[in-house]
């Protein structure tokens with residue numbers, strides 16, 4: 065069990081993975097997101113205040129949902145977000161596609177390095193498989 069406090073309601077909940085919000089808030093958010101999606105379909109040029117109002121949340125939450133990729137803005141949107149690395153305009157997440165690719169490549173390389181080290185250690189130790197209990 066890994067208890068964390070929910071980012072929305074501050075209650076402790078059993079956190080497994082993904083975003084730090086509890087099950088209740090996630091359900092609530094799903095409904096709010098549906099409203100946002102419906103609105104953006106009808107009016108891709110909706111402002112942040114309009115979306116927040118439609119969802120019944122603070123504008124800060126709209127920022128958060130765009131950054132986590134939950135809401136994807138259209139290219140006509142007046143709401144502007146920029147890549148946290150190169151400042152290119154983006155419509156979801158924190159990074160533009162280019163920077164994301166770069167970061168992904170970096171992470172992959174780091175993982176590979178760790179894996180290589182582990183393989184090397186295991187080979188040296190002559191790892192036995194623990195199949196019996």
Ligand SMILES: [Zn+2]
Nearest residue numbers: 070073086089
């Ligand atoms: Zn919650």
Ligand SMILES: [Zn+2]
Nearest residue numbers: 147150160163
């Ligand atoms: Zn970028």
